[in-house]
Each structure stands twice: as C-alpha cells, then as structure tokens.
Amino acid sequence: MKLYNFPWGPYPRRLTLYLAEKGITDIELIEVEFPHRPERWPEGFLLNLNPAHSLPVLDTGNGMLIGQSIAILEYLEERHPSPNMLGGTLEERARTRELMAIFDEATSFFGLWARHGSRLNAERHTPSAEAASIGAERFASKLRVGEAKFVGPFVAGSRITIADCVAMALIEFADRFYGVPVPADCPKLAGWYQRLSDREAMRSPRYPEEMLSLAYGLPEQTRIFL
Numbered sequence: 001m002k003l004y005n006f007p008w009g010p011y012p013r014r015l016t017l018y019l020a021e022k023g024i025t026d027i028e029l030i031e032v033e034f035p036h037r038p039e040r041w042p043e044g045f046l047l048n049l050n051p052a053h054s055l056p057v058l059d060t061g062n063g064m065l066i067g068q069s070i071a072i073l074e075y076l077e078e079r080h081p082s083p084n085m086l087g088g089t090l091e092e093r094a095r096t097r098e099l100m101a102i103f104d105e106a107t108s109f110f111g112l113w114a115r116h117g118s119r120l121n122a123e124r125h126t127p128s129a130e131a132a133s134i135g136a137e138r139f140a141s142k143l144r145v146g147e148a149k150f151v152g153p154f155v156a157g158s159r160i161t162i163a164d165c166v167a168m169a170l171i172e173f174a175d176r177f178y179g180v181p182v183p184a185d186c187p188k189l190a191g192w193y194q195r196l197s198d199r200e201a202m203r204s205p206r207y208p209e210e211m212l213s214l215a216y217g218l219p220e221q222t223r224i225f226l
C-alpha cells in the first residue's frame, strides 16, 4: 500500500497520527508538497488518480485508490482490526463515528475561517470578513458539541479511536499553526488536548517557517476571539 500525504495538513495529519498510534509501518509514505501544484506533477500522477487532487489518497495495492481521510481510516481499521481503534460494541462504534463527524464538520468550518480570514491564504482565496466570521462561529459551535458529547478519557470513551485522530489533527492545527486555542468554555477538550500532546505518537509536526509566520495569529488578523 502507498499513502500520498503531506505531514502537517489537518486532513493528512489524521492519517499520520493514526498510523503512529496503531503502529502500522508497512505502508509506503509518499510525501507531496503543499500547496499542491498538480500542473507540475508528472502526467498520470495524483491528478489522474484523484480528480479533486486533495490529500490524503491511499493506493491499496490491489487496484483501488481511496480519497477522503475518513474512508481511508475506516478501510485501514478494517484491514488492521487490532489494536481496536473504532470501538468494541455497536454502540461504541456509533459513538466513535458520531464524534468523528462532529470534528470533521468543525474542520470544514475552521477551513472557512482560515481560508477567507488569514493573510496566508489571501492569494489563493478571496478575503472575506463575512465568510471568516461564519466559519469561526460555526467552528466554535461544533467544538461545543464535541465538548458536550465528549466521553473521556478519550473523546469517544475509554480507548483511543480514530475520532481522537480526527479531533487532534484539527485542535493541534488550529492551536499551533494558526494560534487559535481551545475555547475557554471547552475545558474537557482542553484537558484532553494537553494529555494527548504528551503521547509519543502525537508529537507536533514541524510547520514550514515561512507559512507559519504568516498563519500564526488568526484571531488577531480577523479580530475574532473565541
């Protein structure tokens, strides 16, 4: 199997965290630069493999390419059921998927805030105070749903699951890359984030310095403080 990825983006990072937690080492990692420049990729490379040219993409090695990080996480979980990172019972698995969906939605809304509000993205996406404000407001409200549904000690219960990987990839990206801390009214998430940051597999990635210096301080840049 081959995983096309880049190390620090919020969607690709879900996979990096998952593989490290799970201890899967037999997948070839193919690092792709960011921002992606599909026009520079060799013909027949990722552009043809995945028309949306978004990452991650998994080449299963048996003729199938899977885009969408959650589909990849679930596929790998079925291929490698042990240690179990989905849940033991029907109810546990439903809870994991519920939490995963909440943090996936939160990631989309965070993207809206960052894309239209950050000076980092001003050339690639039209700046819009209105879009940034809707993104920030919806991002915060999704985190509050995550806080209310948080089970503990991990987001979906007593074991670490793929929902933790999805949530961690977002919270860490917001905090370390854009300087957006966990909102003060989400103390369970804040405590969980602190605990998980200490895990070997969850060590923060290195962000490209030039991009980090433009990105960091999204609340100040948009004058939106959660």
Ligand SMILES: N[C@@H](CCC(=O)N[C@@H](CS)C(=O)NCC(=O)O)C(=O)O
Binding pocket: 009, 010, 011, 012, 035, 036, 053, 054, 055, 056, 067, 068, 069, 070
């Ligand atoms: N829903 C997709 C989203 C993937 C996505 O948007 N990935 C970003 C990187 S974090 C990307 O590849 N963007 C393409 C670009 O900006 O050129 C997933 O879960 O895999």
